[in-house]
Amino acid sequence: MKSDKLIRIAIRSIIRTKMRSILTMLGIIIGVGAVICMVAIGQGAQSRIEQSILNLGVNMVVITPGTSSSGGVSRGAGSLNRLQVADAEKLAEEGMLLSAVSPVTMTGGRIRGGGGNWHAPLYGVDVTYENIRDWPVATGQWFDQSDIRSARKVCLLGSTVASELFPDQDPVGQQIIVRDVPFDIIGVLESKGQTASGDNQDDCVIAPYTTVQKRLAGRQFIAQILGSAWSPEDVPAAMEEATTIMRESHSLADWEDDDFTVRNQSDLADAATGTTEVMTLLLAAIAGISLLVGGIGIMNIMLVSVTERTREIGVRMAVGARPGDILRQFLVESVVLSILGGVVGVALGYGGSWLVAYLTGWPTAIDTVAVGVALGFSATVGIFFGFWPARKAAGLDPIAALRYE
Amino acid sequence: MSKANAVITLRDLNKTYAMGRNQVHALRGIDLTITAGEMVAIMGASGSGKSTLMNIVGCLDRPTSGTYELDGERVDGLSRKQLADIRNNHIGFVFQSFNLLARTTAQENVELPLLYDRSDRKIDPVAAAREALERVGLGDRRDHQTNELSGGQQQRVAIARALVTAPSLLLADEPTGNLDTQTSMEVLALFQELNDRGLTIAMVTHENDIAAYARRIVELRDGLIIRDEPVADRRTAKRGLSSSVAV
Ligand SMILES: Nc1ncnc2c1ncn2[C@@H]1O[C@H](COP(=O)(O)OP(=O)(O)OP(=O)(O)O)[C@@H](O)[C@H]1O
Ligand SMILES: [Mg+2]
Numbered sequence: 001m002k003s004d005k006l007i008r009i010a011i012r013s014i015i016r017t018k019m020r021s022i023l024t025m026l027g028i029i030i031g032v033g034a035v036i037c038m039v040a041i042g043q044g045a046q047s048r049i050e051q052s053i054l055n056l057g058v059n060m061v062v063i064t065p066g067t068s069s070s071g072g073v074s075r076g077a078g079s080l081n082r083l084q085v086a087d088a089e090k091l092a093e094e095g096m097l098l099s100a101v102s103p104v105t106m107t108g109g110r111i112r113g114g115g116g117n118w119h120a121p122l123y124g125v126d127v128t129y130e131n132i133r134d135w136p137v138a139t140g141q142w143f144d145q146s147d148i149r150s151a152r153k154v155c156l157l158g159s160t161v162a163s164e165l166f167p168d169q170d171p172v173g174q175q176i177i178v179r180d181v182p183f184d185i186i187g188v189l190e191s192k193g194q195t196a197s198g199d200n201q202d203d204c205v206i207a208p209y210t211t212v213q214k215r216l217a218g219r220q221f222i223a224q225i226l227g228s229a230w231s232p233e234d235v236p237a238a239m240e241e242a243t244t245i246m247r248e249s250h251s252l253a254d255w256e257d258d259d260f261t262v263r264n265q266s267d268l269a270d271a272a273t274g275t276t277e278v279m280t281l282l283l284a285a286i287a288g289i290s291l292l293v294g295g296i297g298i299m300n301i302m303l304v305s306v307t308e309r310t311r312e313i314g315v316r317m318a319v320g321a322r323p324g325d326i327l328r329q330f331l332v333e334s335v336v337l338s339i340l341g342g343v344v345g346v347a348l349g350y351g352g353s354w355l356v357a358y359l360t361g362w363p364t365a366i367d368t369v370a371v372g373v374a375l376g377f378s379a380t381v382g383i384f385f386g387f388w389p390a391r392k393a394a395g396l397d398p399i400a401a402l403r404y405e
Numbered sequence: 406m407s408k409a410n411a412v413i414t415l416r417d418l419n420k421t422y423a424m425g426r427n428q429v430h431a432l433r434g435i436d437l438t439i440t441a442g443e444m445v446a447i448m449g450a451s452g453s454g455k456s457t458l459m460n461i462v463g464c465l466d467r468p469t470s471g472t473y474e475l476d477g478e479r480v481d482g483l484s485r486k487q488l489a490d491i492r493n494n495h496i497g498f499v500f501q502s503f504n505l506l507a508r509t510t511a512q513e514n515v516e517l518p519l520l521y522d523r524s525d526r527k528i529d530p531v532a533a534a535r536e537a538l539e540r541v542g543l544g545d546r547r548d549h550q551t552n553e554l555s556g557g558q559q560q561r562v563a564i565a566r567a568l569v570t571a572p573s574l575l576l577a578d579e580p581t582g583n584l585d586t587q588t589s590m591e592v593l594a595l596f597q598e599l600n601d602r603g604l605t606i607a608m609v610t611h612e613n614d615i616a617a618y619a620r621r622i623v624e625l626r627d628g629l630i631i632r633d634e635p636v637a638d639r640r641t642a643k644r645g646l647s648s649s650v651a652v
Contacts, residue, residue, distance in 0.1 A: 399466050
């Protein structure tokens, strides 16, 4: 029998038992819908994280104090901090693959200004920081080399700090006092949003590292060194080069481990996306299980259907249907049922992920691969779980089937 | 009775059912030849083996032993698939209980065998079904659902379904068993008309009155043929007024 006829027979018998077909499909509908929805949310979260990692800076190489073992477990990072401004200077001088280098000192505390109080970290950085982090000012201007040289007490406000302390006025030209040290505000940074781990990057104050070291940190050691490779392709080589220069700078013998860690953006990204990958996988597993349950539902209904339609099977056989014809008829029916469920499920998944995006503002990304896989999987479920009932139907004896009450 | 035009040839046909430890010998050594153009009534008491015989002849069932030649070809021992093709191409079967598909129109019921037609005859199902329905006088009931038809009409749809593949043999197991006298006559008239145009027919019946419309009577008792004789005074059924048809 031609396949279009088979499909028409299948659709007719599905329509004939509308309510039951819908209930049967429900398992598949929910399963597929869940898969699409979950993957969409997972991918949305992932792309958001990737976005914010990119947002960190340009081809960034990050050097932090302390060793990280090969397993990624930090051996008391920071406890052995020997990172200094001199290291940054050496990197800037000798690093052929680095276009820019900036030391970063971190301190913080109570900030007074504009008649209010606020707590925020204070970063001491070089002028190169603007390019490394791709972080221009919204108003005012970045400090320059002379500010660094003379350790002027100037600063830039993150947009959060600016709006908290100076809600209705332009902060540029005004002052803030950080732990009794007054800083002139020369600019407000553009808003950068949150990091992958959810920190608000705009909640900070930035000043020349020389000023911060001299007036506030008073420490020899710095929190990190940021560098920027010339191009994304240069990043791995730049990391190697930085390692060599750093070992030299710290006069490490061959047998000594690094007392610093060099990482890049994708290392940071991997750590952040790792968790969402696990989430996506978990959700997909749950969705897969519901598809399985949906498949069992289809098998159950197909078995009932075969029993219920024993006489019909007998009639078809009596007028010349081969066992293979009956097998195919029931197989096509369960496949049509499951694909129909799959299609409705995809629609539901689309709607669901749109709703999630609408309600939470998370970006969701419908993955065409996921749609294809879900539909393919539901068809497979139909074949797999439809086969046994179909074989049962095909194996019926025509006489016995015709006599069946 | 030349062997050349024998449609059915049964030799020493046996059918035994195993019922637990007992064995039921439904047929025990049937020898029977039916030639083209015959109209045979198969009679006998209840349980004498009429349906069993009919099912084997109709290739719905297989004999336990013995040989069965249909149109000169051995069909005992064929596979389920091959039997299905023979049922489709060579045999039309009419049941006592009609056996139409429910919630399906007359037209679709009659088209059904052609869905499974694998011969290279290339019959157009829609046209052939329409023609077969017209032949049984139901041209105007084509789009009626099975449950919207009377018993007699349903049986005629079943006959149309049996005829649609242009079989060489029409088998009927108590085709009038569920019908009143009037509609029985209509069915018999149809059978006679088909037989007059050359179709070979074998039908099971309990009633002498019905058998009298056949050309030959074969009677069974306990799985054996005890009588096989031509009908001396064959009756002719007239179609009722309600179903006069242009053939
Ligand atoms: N599937 C079966 N299993 C066991 N025994 C069977 C089976 N079918 C028929 N028989 C037995 O075979 C014998 C012949 O049955 P069959 O149906 O051929 O009789 P019949 O002549 O058609 O009777 P009726 O006029 O009542 O229809 C009976 O004794 C019956 O019990
Ligand atoms: Mg019987």
